[in-house]
Amino acid sequence: MTANNFKKILVPLDGSTYSEKALKRACELVEAFDSKLLLLYVVEKSIPINLLDRKEYLEILRKFGNKTLQKANVVASQKNISSKLLLKEGNIVNEIEKVAKKEKCDLIIVGSKGLGSVTRLLLGSISNKISQSSSCSVLIVK
Amino acid sequence: MAIKTKKILVPLDGSKNSLRGLDMAIHLARQSQGTITALAVKTVPGIYAIHPLGFLDFNSMKEIKKLLADAKLRAAKKGIQLTGKAIAGDPGYDIARFANNSKNRIDMVVVGARGRSSAKEIFLGSVSNYVLHKSKKPVLVVK
Numbered sequence: 001m002t003a004n005n006f007k008k009i010l011v012p013l014d015g016s017t018y019s020e021k022a023l024k025r026a027c028e029l030v031e032a033f034d035s036k037l038l039l040l041y042v043v044e045k046s047i048p049i050n051l052l053d054r055k056e057y058l059e060i061l062r063k064f065g066n067k068t069l070q071k072a073n074v075v076a077s078q079k080n081i082s083s084k085l086l087l088k089e090g091n092i093v094n095e096i097e098k099v100a101k102k103e104k105c106d107l108i109i110v111g112s113k114g115l116g117s118v119t120r121l122l123l124g125s126i127s128n129k130i131s132q133s134s135s136c137s138v139l140i141v142k
Numbered sequence: 143m144a145i146k147t148k149k150i151l152v153p154l155d156g157s158k159n160s161l162r163g164l165d166m167a168i169h170l171a172r173q174s175q176g177t178i179t180a181l182a183v184k185t186v187p188g189i190y191a192i193h194p195l196g197f198l199d200f201n202s203m204k205e206i207k208k209l210l211a212d213a214k215l216r217a218a219k220k221g222i223q224l225t226g227k228a229i230a231g232d233p234g235y236d237i238a239r240f241a242n243n244s245k246n247r248i249d250m251v252v253v254g255a256r257g258r259s260s261a262k263e264i265f266l267g268s269v270s271n272y273v274l275h276k277s278k279k280p281v282l283v284v285k
Contacts, residue, residue: 005169025280032173131274131283137166138283140274 006033010105012040012096012130015068018111022141023072026109027079029139037083038103039072041065042095062087093129100136109139148176151248153183153237153273156209159254163284164213167252170282171222178224179248180213181240182206183233203228234272241277252282 011026013019023039030037043061069085076083088095100108110127131138152167154160167178184206210226217224229236241248253270274281 005166128274132271135285137285140281140283142278142280 006035006106008036008038008103008105008107010038010040010096010100010103010108011072012042012092012108012110012126013068013072014041014126015064016111016113018113018141020072020075020111022109022111022139023075025139025141027076027081029107029109030081031079035106037076037081038086038099038105039069039076039083040086040088040096040099041069042092043087043089044092045090058089092126093133096130097134100134105136107137107139108134109141112140112142147171147174147249149247149249150176150178151181151237151241151246151251151279152178152213153181153233153251153253153269154209154213155182155233155269156205157254159284161216161254163252163254164216166282166284168217168220168222170250170252171217172220176249178217178222179246180210180224180226181237182209182226182228183236184228184230185233234269234276237269237273238276241273241279248279250280250282251277252284255283255285 006029009026009030011019011023013023026037029035043058043065045058065087069087073083073085086099088099096108099105108130110130112127127140131140147170150167150171152160152164154164164178164180170176171178184203206228210228214224214226227240229240237251240246241251251273253273255270270283274283
């Protein structure tokens with residue numbers, strides 16, 4: 001068995017309390033395994049938005065994404081963990097997978113639910129898709 | 143507040159994937175000085191689960207005992223304490239129930255991405271998927 005399995009940990013964020021929980025858990029694992037932390041926010045582009053407001057809407061999302069990443073970075077640096085911040089645009093699941101592949105991540109940590117309220121009871125749609133189709137291990141934080 | 147993973151639940155079914163899950167659990171347990179609970183579920187068709195004689199299928203019970211003994215050996219080699227547990231019933235449902243039971247004090251569930259059933263499936267196995275959805279504890283899916 002190799003000495004360290006989790007060299008790189010990817011945490012996709014969406015600003016919800018569940019993703020904060022996932023981040024906390026990730027910090028703990030980073031401390032234990034001495035691994036690198038990657039924080040990712042994906043601006044969703046695939047949803048059909050009103051054409052006129054599109055630019056403005058994306059701008060707002062981008063701002064929100066940056067804010068979320070900065071907040072997460074502060075949380076991580078309080079525990080003396082340096083993290084790499086990434087902001088991507090496109091389909092959420094696709095982007096997360098692309099990043100995981102490109103950066104050769106060993107573990108993805110996601111909250112069990114996101115901001116969507118429809119699937120409150122069950123697993124969130126994004127978490128579900130990630131767990132089904134990602135090529136590396138996934139930790140679902142409840 | 144630090145979240146400690148003291149007790150890790152590993153459902154086993156004898157497949158290669160579940161063994162990978164076990165290896166990962168051992169690795170995690172070594173980091174946090176935790177213990178592992180291995181759970182082997184013998185599949186019983188619904189109707190027999192209620193019937194008292196449904197449990198008395200000694201042959202496959204032997205298989206499960208062997209599975210748990212192997213797991214114990216594997217963990218002991220790495221210096222991790224492992225307690226085995228054998229249950230008869232529906233795998234997904236019973237694993238989720240075992241994990242959610244507060245008496246067992248499970249901190250994390252580690253499952254292989256696929257098990258014995260639906261070998262052709264490219265995606266997540268049905269049992270792993272069920273546990274993922276129904277368990278109230280964090281779940282680690284090992285690919």
